[in-house]
Amino acid sequence: xxxxxxxxxxxxxxxxxxxxxxxxxxxxxxxxxxxxxxxxxxxxxxxxxxxxxxxxxxxxxxxxxxxxxxxxxxxxxxxxxxxxxxxxxxxxxxxxxxxxxxxxxxxxxxxxxxxxxxxxx
Amino acid sequence: xxxxxxxxxxxxxxxxxxxxxxxxxxxxxxxxxxxxxxxxxxxxxxxxxxxxxxxxxxxxxxxxxxxxxxxxxxxxxxxxxxxxxxxxxxxxxxxxxxxxxxxxxxxxxxxxxxxxxxxxxxxxxxxxxxxxxxxxxxxxxxxxxxxxxxxxxxxxxxxxxxxxxxxxxxxxxxxxxxxxxxxxxxxxxxxxxxxxxxxxxxxxxxxxxxxxxxxxxxxxxxxx
Numbered sequence: 001x002x003x004x005x006x007x008x009x010x011x012x013x014x015x016x017x018x019x020x021x022x023x024x025x026x027x028x029x030x031x032x033x034x035x036x037x038x039x040x041x042x043x044x045x046x047x048x049x050x051x052x053x054x055x056x057x058x059x060x061x062x063x064x065x066x067x068x069x070x071x072x073x074x075x076x077x078x079x080x081x082x083x084x085x086x087x088x089x090x091x092x093x094x095x096x097x098x099x100x101x102x103x104x105x106x107x108x109x110x111x112x113x114x115x116x117x118x119x120x121x
Numbered sequence: 122x123x124x125x126x127x128x129x130x131x132x133x134x135x136x137x138x139x140x141x142x143x144x145x146x147x148x149x150x151x152x153x154x155x156x157x158x159x160x161x162x163x164x165x166x167x168x169x170x171x172x173x174x175x176x177x178x179x180x181x182x183x184x185x186x187x188x189x190x191x192x193x194x195x196x197x198x199x200x201x202x203x204x205x206x207x208x209x210x211x212x213x214x215x216x217x218x219x220x221x222x223x224x225x226x227x228x229x230x231x232x233x234x235x236x237x238x239x240x241x242x243x244x245x246x247x248x249x250x251x252x253x254x255x256x257x258x259x260x261x262x263x264x265x266x267x268x269x270x271x272x273x274x275x276x277x278x279x280x281x282x283x284x285x286x287x288x289x290x291x292x293x294x295x296x297x298x299x300x301x302x303x304x305x306x307x308x309x310x311x312x313x314x315x316x317x318x319x320x321x322x323x324x325x326x327x328x329x330x331x332x333x334x335x336x337x338x339x340x341x342x343x344x345x
Contacts (some may be wrong), residue, residue: 002212002245002249006132006248013133015130017127030127038275039248085306105132106129107127108127108131110125
């Protein structure tokens with residue numbers, strides 16, 4: 001259950017960002033989780049809620065964008081969602097493609113209300 | 122409500138420490154390998170076979186992670202090489218800070234090869250960079266050939282698959298060709314060795330892989 005530690009890292013990032021918005025409140029943090037990241041989105045949401053509960057960060061929601069494994073076809077250049085290494089291109093039907101993404105574990109955005117941006121950023 | 126884009130990895134603190142470890146390993150020419158598997162796949166047995174193959178003059182050290190007990194460190198210390206146990210006290214994986222702490226009293230200039238045995242778990246260790254040169258995944262034939270499909274992250278990120286306990290193949294319904302095919306459907310260039318730590322079948326091939334890895338690492342170091 002490493003999602004607890006990962007959720008905590010997201011909250012650390014939110015706490016750091018809070019300083020940029022004096023007087024504002026961060027209501028939502030968006031993250032991207034790839035199919036190959038080894039992180040379960042449901043467990044992540046559960047841990048996040050448990051960690052936020054009763055803290056100064058409430059109310060704070062987590063939005064997860066799940067990113068499938070993506071490949072680019074070597075033959076026609078089309079990007080497509082791939083189930084595996086040898087998936088066929090959705091456009092031309094050829095096999096043989098290279099890995100584009102799907103291992104993300106990234107911060108994406110914040111939603112802030114009444115936040116006057118701190119100077120210098 | 123205003124939406125503000127954010128950049129950066131969620132585990133940026135772990136990644137920062139891992140990058141600093143990787144730089145120190147490079148500076149002292151230490152090859153670091155991170156062994157991952159589910160509990161009971163035979164990581165410790167594989168390390169025992171590996172350590173006993175080395176001449177005592179080899180500068181090899183081991184870090185071994187477990188949630189509780191020093192049992193693995195005691196087993197591996199019989200080899201005579203420096204071994205340190207990292208007990209995580211509940212955490213299901215090793216992270217870069219644990220490695221940094223464990224190395225505090227070791228001189229990296231005295232080590233050529235550092236073997237890290239992660240906590241037995243096919244999921245969580247895949248998210249944490251330890252500054253290693255490569256992750257190696259161990260899968261035993263008693264586990265089921267669809268593990269690479271169920272846990273794609275660690276198979277995607279590992280350079281070598283070590284299929285262990287092949288001496289048990291006659292007794293279990295494990296199709297080794299399917300396991301290898303599944304593993305390559307997640308990671309096309311996966312290298313694979315088949316071993317038995319009990320009968321020692323395949324251990325020569327595993328040691329050859331390791332020797333090749335050490336040579337290419339030395340070459341890369343002398344070229345830079």
